[in-house]
Every structure is written in structure tokens, then in C-alpha cells.
Amino acid sequence: MIADLNVVKSWIIHDNLNSRILREMMEEGMINVRIPEIVKYEMCKILSDLNLPTEVLRRLVELVMEYLDFFLIKVDGKTFSDAIDIYKSLKNVDFTTAVCVSLAKSLGDVCVTTDHTLATYLRKHGFSVLTVDEVIKIFR
Numbered sequence: 692m693i694a695d696l697n698v699v700k701s702w703i704i705h706d707n708l709n710s711r712i713l714r715e716m717m718e719e720g721m722i723n724v725r726i727p728e729i730v731k732y733e734m735c736k737i738l739s740d741l742n743l744p745t746e747v748l749r750r751l752v753e754l755v756m757e758y759l760d761f762f763l764i765k766v767d768g769k770t771f772s773d774a775i776d777i778y779k780s781l782k783n784v785d786f787t788t789a790v791c792v793s794l795a796k797s798l799g800d801v802c803v804t805t806d807h808t809l810a811t812y813l814r815k816h817g818f819s820v821l822t823v824d825e826v827i828k829i830f831r
Contacts, residue, residue, distance in 0.1 A: 692724045693795040697805040709823045725764040
């Protein structure tokens with residue numbers, strides 16, 4: 692499974708029960724969830740926008756980046772190139788999501804998101820996408 696930015700945000704910033712369960716299943720080795728490297732950089736940007744004292748923010752970013760490194764997958768040029776096609780052809784998909792979907796497709800895997808509307812939209816366009824809620828139902 693390839694986790695999108697919505698999933699990672701829900702692990703780090705938002706307290707979503709099913710996302711927490713998914714994270715725990717991943718950490719315990721019950722499921723294999725990988726995070727494209729672009730998500731790490733986007734998450735760093737999101738964290739940097741938090742209204743926290745500088746020293747706290749610096750330490751938070753350091754810890755989150757180290758944590759994400761355990762699950763990171765490198766994205767090759769072909770996958771980025773295919774992501775550009777997805778990004779340009781689908782109106783409601785940002786580039787980071789396009790990379791996640793492209794990577795999942797290239798690996799014959801599924802993209803996982805917390806966004807039900809996004810999942811439905813991507814499925815309508817032929818992409819293999821599950822919501823976190825659906826993953827929990829399958830594996831629990």
C-alpha cells in the first residue's frame with residue numbers, strides 16, 4: 692500500500708482513530724505501507740506552518756522526518772513522469788496525490804487515503820485506491 696499525504700497528516704497532526712489503527716498495523720508489520728519521498732517533503736512544509744516555538748518546531752520536524760524515513764520509498768523518473776500525466780488530466784488531484792497514485796500503479800499496489808471523495812474520484816478514473824476505513828475493514 693502507498694499512503695498519501697492525507698494519511699500521513701492524520702498520523703502526525705490529526706487524531707483519526709482508523710488512521711491510528713492503520714499506523715499501528717504498519718508499525719507491527721501486519722501490513723506493508725510505504726510513503727513516497729515527496730510526501731515527506733510536503734509533510735515538512737505542513738509542519739513548518741504550525742504556530743510553535745522555533746526550537747519545538749525544529750525538534751518536531753526532525754523526529755517526524757526520522758520516523759517517516761522508516762517507511763519511505765524512492766520515486767523514479769518514470770513514476771514522476773506518469774504523475775505529470777495524471778496531474779494534468781485530473782482536475783481534482785494535486786501533484787503529490789498524482790505521484791502516490793502513479794507509484795501505486797507502477798508497483799501493482801493500491802493507494803490509501805483518508806479522503807473518501809478523492810478515493811471515489813480516483814476510482815472513477817480507473818485507479819486502485821482504498822480509504823483507510825476500507826483497509827481497516829479488510830485487515831481486521
